[in-house]
Each structure stands twice: as structure tokens, then as C-alpha cells.
Amino acid sequence: MSSKQNLLIIGATGYIGTHITSQILANKTSFGRTAIFTSPHTVEKKPDIIDGLKKQGAEIIVGDTTNEDDLVKAFQGIINSFSPLQMNKHNHKRRRRAIVASQTTWIKLASQSPTVTRFFPSEYGTDIEYGPESATEKPHQAKLQVRAALRELEAEAKGKGEGKGLEYTFLVTGPYAEAVLRAASFDVKGKKAVLMGDGKGRISLTTKDDVGRLTVKALLHPSASKNRALRVNSFTASELDILAEFERQTGGEKWSVQHMPFEELRRLESEAWEKGDPMATGYTLRRIWAEGGTLYEERDNGLVDGEDTEGLGDAVGVAVASQVGQGSHL
Incomplete structure (x- = not known):
């Protein structure tokens, strides 16, 4: 059995997801399966993009991101799961709430999967826990809820003597x-x-292409990026x-x-x-x-061999x- 990581990307055709997915597929020999979970609507509206991803070796899984059965099937055999969904100025409050709800559901289901070991939530921006005042910034609230959900799972797993729960990496890139x-x-x-x-x-x-490259670096250095905010640029x-x-x-x-x-x-x-x-x-x-x-105080590029930017x-x-x-x- 291959020891290479199998990856599931949710949001692969979005604003930053395209760059992350592109860099992962450019390094596909370093990984096992690279699956992309996407909706029927995206398949219909972006056929050229979907075909291009297939030609690059991506496995396309079509389903509803709000349907737990579809998600459970998508997680089968997956080791790392990504959510490169962007919560930014273009997302209205209702949209940001929906993204948070979706990610917390994905985290719960991923933690219950017998194969998924790590989750990369939608970060790729300013560190939302940079200082005491960061917790009060309005744009940070949605991402703080996602971090809290992951840490809650970690605490529950430790309390039950079940290890450290679902591992996570918060990739902090700055603007x-x-x-x-x-x-x-x-x-x-x-x-x-x-x-x-x-x-x-x-x-x-951080340039958008480097966001993708540094995501790959974090994947290839799992110990260095485990259960932490990895501050790179x-x-x-x-x-x-x-x-x-x-x-x-x-x-x-x-x-x-x-x-x-x-x-x-x-x-x-x-x-x-x-x-x-x-x-x-x-x-x-x-x-x-x-x-x-x-x-x-310092950037973490060196921890994941990511100095070449x-x-x-x-x-x-x-x-x-x-x-x-x-x-x-x-």
C-alpha cells in the first residue's frame, strides 16, 4: 500500500483554491490520490476548468457539500482535507456564516472518518490570533469559530484517551x-x-502562487506544521x-x-x-x-523548506x- 498522502480539496475552483490546487497537481508525484469535491452546479458552470483538472490527474467527486452522506463518501481513503474557501470582503455576513457552518460540519465528519488525519481550514490570510486585540476584530470571528471547533475535538480526544483527535494546520500567509x-x-x-x-x-x-507552494510544503512536512498556525510569507x-x-x-x-x-x-x-x-x-x-x-517575530518558512519564494x-x-x-x- 502506498504511504503517500491522499488529499481531498473542497473549494478547488475558488479564488485561492485554484492556486492551491494548481500547485498540488504540479507536485502530484509527491502525493497519492488528489480528489476534488465539487457541486453539480460547478461541474455545469465550469466544464473547462473541471476538464482541465481531470487532465492534470485530479479525481472529481461530485456531491452536495451540505449533504453528510455525500461528504462521508468523499472522505473515504482520504488522509488530508482542505477547505480553501475564502471568507473575505466579497462574502456577505450570511455567506460567511454558511461557510463556518459548512466547515464545522466537515471537521466533525472528517474526525469520524477512519482515514482522515488532518484538516487545513480556510485560513490563508492575516493571523486571527496575532495578539489579544485580534479576537475582537469583526472579520476574524468566523475563522475563530472554525479554530475553536478543531481545538474542541482535540480536547475531547485527549479527555477520552484517544490521542490528539483530528490534526490541523492553520496556514497563515498574511494578505x-x-x-x-x-x-x-x-x-x-x-x-x-x-x-x-x-x-x-x-x-x-504572500503571492497567490506562493500560497499554493507553501501549502504543498506544509503537506510535505507534516510534523513541522502539526496543530499550529504556520506563519509564512x-x-x-x-x-x-x-x-x-x-x-x-x-x-x-x-x-x-x-x-x-x-x-x-x-x-x-x-x-x-x-x-x-x-x-x-x-x-x-x-x-x-x-x-x-x-x-x-519570525516567519516559519524555514520549518517547511519554504524559503524559496x-x-x-x-x-x-x-x-x-x-x-x-x-x-x-x-
């Missing part, structure tokens, strides 16, 4: 580089930038560092710069939450980043190309 290097903040065509405060605050960033830079790299890659001309005071950001954040604006989460996360909420120049290069088109000259 995606692409979200910070977006045109709204760094406008390549207009050669203008909007910086938070004085622009000197440093942010820990691609690079750390200030907005002034980012601006300088944009200027360098667009011909060296100085860009026009607008500074947004922190007070203004906090005002916009407060108003958005009061109005129920889905952009509220985005404002809160940007404030957390600006306040140093991603500057961990993309750098600031790589990320800016992608941002420039996406804004002006491949082959365009500035």
Missing part, C-alpha cells in the same frame, strides 16, 4: 500581494499611488518600498503620491460597518496591515503586466 499591489493603490497607467499614513509601515505579503515590504519598485519597473519616473491618514481609514471603516457595507472587511484588514498586524520584484512585475497588458511598453 495576498496582489491585493495590496492593486491598481486602486498603485495605478501603473496614471503613475500615481495612494499610501497609508507615511507609507513606512511594513507588511508581510513571500516577502515583507513597506508601501514606500513597493512604490519604489513600481517606479523602477515603469521607467524610473517619480509617481504622484497621495497619503491617506490613518484617521480617515478608521472613519471609513466605522461607517462601512454601521451601514452593513461589504467593503467594511476590506477597510478593517487594511487597517490591521497598516498597524503592523502581520509583522510576526517570489520577491517584491516578481510581484510588482505581475501587477504591471496585468494593468498594461503583456508586451506593452511604458
Whole structure:
């Protein structure tokens, strides 16, 4: 019998799930089965993506993520299960609650499976337990519930003398580089930038492709990533560092710069939450980043042989190309 890990991915065709799945399939020789649990609706609406996944060696399991019987069947023979579902500013409150409910159900069923040993919940963002104040941040509440469910299972298993229950890995990547290097903040065509405060605050960033690569690294180093928040990133830079790299890659001309005071950001954040604006989460996360909420004492890349990551120049290069088109000259 093969000793390679069998993987089940739920949310493989989503925003970050596509990058995680792509990197796993690029390293498929390191794993056994790579199964993707998806809905009939996704199969119908995304046939080209599903066919592409099949050609790359993925096993497609079609079912209802809210149906326990379908999930139990999907977990059969699986060792590690993923949930790369994104709980971000684009998810309304009702959608975030549904994701939490789904993940807690998946965790319960996975823990009851005779084969599943580890669960990777939907993290892939800011560390929701970075400091005492993190527990009160509104965007963190959904993910905190998922962490609590996993730890509760762990405590129950220990109390019954049944080992440590379902293992877990919280892959903390900080904000995606692409979200910070977006045109709204760094406008390549207009050669203008909007910086938070004085622009000197440093942010820990991870490119979406590196999120996938680092997930693979965590899988291949199970002992180092077991039952912990694994804080990884691609690079750390200030907005002034980012601006300088944009200027360098667009011909060296100085860009026009607008500074947004922190007070203004906090005002916009407060108003958005009061109005129920889905952009509220985005404002809160940007404030957390600006306040140093991603500057961990050290990164854990070295624990999983994940030091070979993309750098600031790589990320800016992608941002420039996406804004002006491949082959365009500035």
C-alpha cells in the first residue's frame, strides 16, 4: 500500500483554491490520490476548468457539500482535507456564516472518518490570533469559530484517551500581494499611488502562487506544521518600498503620491460597518496591515523548506503586466 498522502480539496475552483490546487497537481508525484469535491452546479458552470483538472490527474467527486452522506463518501481513503474557501470582503455576513457552518460540519465528519488525519481550514490570510486585540476584530470571528471547533475535538480526544483527535494546520500567509499591489493603490497607467499614513509601515505579503507552494510544503512536512498556525510569507515590504519598485519597473519616473491618514481609514471603516457595507472587511484588514498586524517575530518558512519564494520584484512585475497588458511598453 502506498504511504503517500491522499488529499481531498473542497473549494478547488475558488479564488485561492485554484492556486492551491494548481500547485498540488504540479507536485502530484509527491502525493497519492488528489480528489476534488465539487457541486453539480460547478461541474455545469465550469466544464473547462473541471476538464482541465481531470487532465492534470485530479479525481472529481461530485456531491452536495451540505449533504453528510455525500461528504462521508468523499472522505473515504482520504488522509488530508482542505477547505480553501475564502471568507473575505466579497462574502456577505450570511455567506460567511454558511461557510463556518459548512466547515464545522466537515471537521466533525472528517474526525469520524477512519482515514482522515488532518484538516487545513480556510485560513490563508492575516493571523486571527496575532495578539489579544485580534479576537475582537469583526472579520476574524468566523475563522475563530472554525479554530475553536478543531481545538474542541482535540480536547475531547485527549479527555477520552484517544490521542490528539483530528490534526490541523492553520496556514497563515498574511494578505495576498496582489491585493495590496492593486491598481486602486498603485495605478501603473496614471503613475500615481495612494499610501497609508507615511507609507513606512511594513507588511508581510504572500503571492497567490506562493500560497499554493507553501501549502504543498506544509503537506510535505507534516510534523513541522502539526496543530499550529504556520506563519509564512513571500516577502515583507513597506508601501514606500513597493512604490519604489513600481517606479523602477515603469521607467524610473517619480509617481504622484497621495497619503491617506490613518484617521480617515478608521472613519471609513466605522461607517462601512454601521451601514452593513461589504467593503467594511476590506477597510478593517487594511487597517490591521497598516498597524503592523502581520509583522510576526519570525516567519516559519524555514520549518517547511519554504524559503524559496517570489520577491517584491516578481510581484510588482505581475501587477504591471496585468494593468498594461503583456508586451506593452511604458
